[in-house]
Amino acid sequence: MERSMTLAEELAVRGISRREFLKFCTIMAGVLALPVDRAEKIARALESVRRPPVVWMHFQECTGCTESLLRANRPSVAELVLDILSLNYLETIMAPAGHAAEKSLHDTIKEGGYITIVEGSIPTADDGIYCCIAGRTALDILKEVAANTAAIITVGACAFYGGWPSTPPNPTGAKGVKDIISGVPIVNLSGCPPNADNITATVVHYLTFKELPALDDLGRPLFAHGRRIHDNCERRGHFDAGEFVEAWGDEGHRKGWCLYKMGCKGPVAFMNCPSIRWNEGTSWPVGAGHGCIACGAPNFWEMPAYEPVPIHVLTPPTTYPEVEPVKEMSPITAGVIGAAVGVAAGVAGAVAVSQIAKKEE
Amino acid sequence: MAQKIVIDPVTRIEGHLRIEARIEDGRVAEAWASGTMFRGLEIILKGRDPREAWLMAQRI
Numbered sequence: 391m392e393r394s395m396t397l398a399e400e401l402a403v404r405g406i407s408r409r410e411f412l413k414f415c416t417i418m419a420g421v422l423a424l425p426v427d428r429a430e431k432i433a434r435a436l437e438s439v440r441r442p443p444v445v446w447m448h449f450q451e452c453t454g455c456t457e458s459l460l461r462a463n464r465p466s467v468a469e470l471v472l473d474i475l476s477l478n479y480l481e482t483i484m485a486p487a488g489h490a491a492e493k494s495l496h497d498t499i500k501e502g503g504y505i506t507i508v509e510g511s512i513p514t515a516d517d518g519i520y521c522c523i524a525g526r527t528a529l530d531i532l533k534e535v536a537a538n539t540a541a542i543i544t545v546g547a548c549a550f551y552g553g554w555p556s557t558p559p560n561p562t563g564a565k566g567v568k569d570i571i572s573g574v575p576i577v578n579l580s581g582c583p584p585n586a587d588n589i590t591a592t593v594v595h596y597l598t599f600k601e602l603p604a605l606d607d608l609g610r611p612l613f614a615h616g617r618r619i620h621d622n623c624e625r626r627g628h629f630d631a632g633e634f635v636e637a638w639g640d641e642g643h644r645k646g647w648c649l650y651k652m653g654c655k656g657p658v659a660f661m662n663c664p665s666i667r668w669n670e671g672t673s674w675p676v677g678a679g680h681g682c683i684a685c686g687a688p689n690f691w692e693m694p695a696y697e698p699v700p701i702h703v704l705t706p707p708t709t710y711p712e713v714e715p716v717k718e719m720s721p722i723t724a725g726v727i728g729a730a731v732g733v734a735a736g737v738a739g740a741v742a743v744s745q746i747a748k749k750e751e
Numbered sequence: 752m753a754q755k756i757v758i759d760p761v762t763r764i765e766g767h768l769r770i771e772a773r774i775e776d777g778r779v780a781e782a783w784a785s786g787t788m789f790r791g792l793e794i795i796l797k798g799r800d801p802r803e804a805w806l807m808a809q810r811i
């Protein structure tokens with residue numbers, strides 16, 4: 391393959407205009423929550439980069455994450471596969487099968503320096519027999535691939551923490567990558583499935599800055615998981631006004647009121663869905679009329695999907711979230727803010743803030 | 752002369768599939784297909800809120 395070509399050369403060969411390319415870089419800067427002038431740095435870095443080899447491992451998965459990526463509109467899948475990544479192994483779309491497919495994997499492992507994308511959980515019960523490829527267990531294969539990789543990107547809830555296969559009683563002992571592999575940089579693109587723009591942006595960040603994006607304490611990129619859905623939701627005005635959908639199809643539902651009472655998990659979910667959206671940026675679950683199920687949160691299947699989630703802030707916030715998300719609040723800061731809010735809004739405010747601090751500890 | 756062919760993984764499909772075939776005189780005499788991944792959705796769904804069944808089952 392023409393792996394010696396730079397991306398800029400490949401774009402030229404494929405007739406992709408510089409204007410289109412810069413537009414893509416600007417969108418990526420936006421998804422990554424970087425200032426717009428960084429788009430230029432992204433463009434410069436991407437132009438000189440050579441396609442990194444990527445292996446995409448499927449374990450206990452539904453291929454929903456692959457589907458999510460294949461639905462990427464920017465760049466189109468062809469551009470992404472051919473121009474940005476050199477996908478040496480992806481069972482869903484690769485031409486070879488059987489031994490020939492395995493050869494691509496083994497050749498890549500031998501060369502090293504590749505990015506590994508993992509989709510699906512890894513069964514650990516009964517010596518891992520619940521997922522085998524080419525006669526080997528997923529557990530074995532993951533350990534081999536991880537030993538020589540530059541970084542691992544997990545896509546989806548299953549590769550992140552085990553996903554629904556790990557829901558009690560977890561019949562196959564399903565686990566996430568971070569529970570099995572250590573000593574390799576891992577970024578968890580959580581979400582069930584994750585948004586294609588977030589997958590692409592993570593790869594672009596890696597190629598541009600030669601490192602993975604900043605992560606939260608669960609190893610999820612902050613650009614995608616730093617902000618609460620509830621704080622950026624277009625139905626929030628109705629929440630604050632006490633206008634709730636009470637039954638599917640009722641007047642409030644038709645008017646686009648808040649879905650909190652129908653079980654929306656927006657108040658406890660941290661994802662950028664309200665801003666980057668889905669289906670070419672046209673809509674997202676809450677926009678379409680169903681509550682958020684917090685699919686990017688660990689163990690979200692253990693929160694009853696149609697029961698309201700306990701909520702700690704009953705009044706509108708006195709301040710709005712900072713542009714750079716605050717990762718942790720020290721008890722002292724929480725105390726100071728608590729005191730200030732207490733003076734301003736009465737004792738109830740202080741109680742609410744101390745509850746948030748307690749929850750985040 | 753009998754010969755055995757194994758194709759694993761079968762690619763360009765959703766899921767994990769293994770095909771084994773026993774060839775005799777240039778023809779397939781016997782063949783086996785196995786799904787090589789199991790998660791146990793039926794076991795997990797038992798006892799859960801039925802309204803959630805579609806949410807989980809759409810992720811098979």
Ligand code: SF4
Nearest residue numbers: 623626648649654656
């Ligand atoms: S509860 Fe859900 S629908 Fe209501 S404002 Fe919050 S995120 Fe939006």
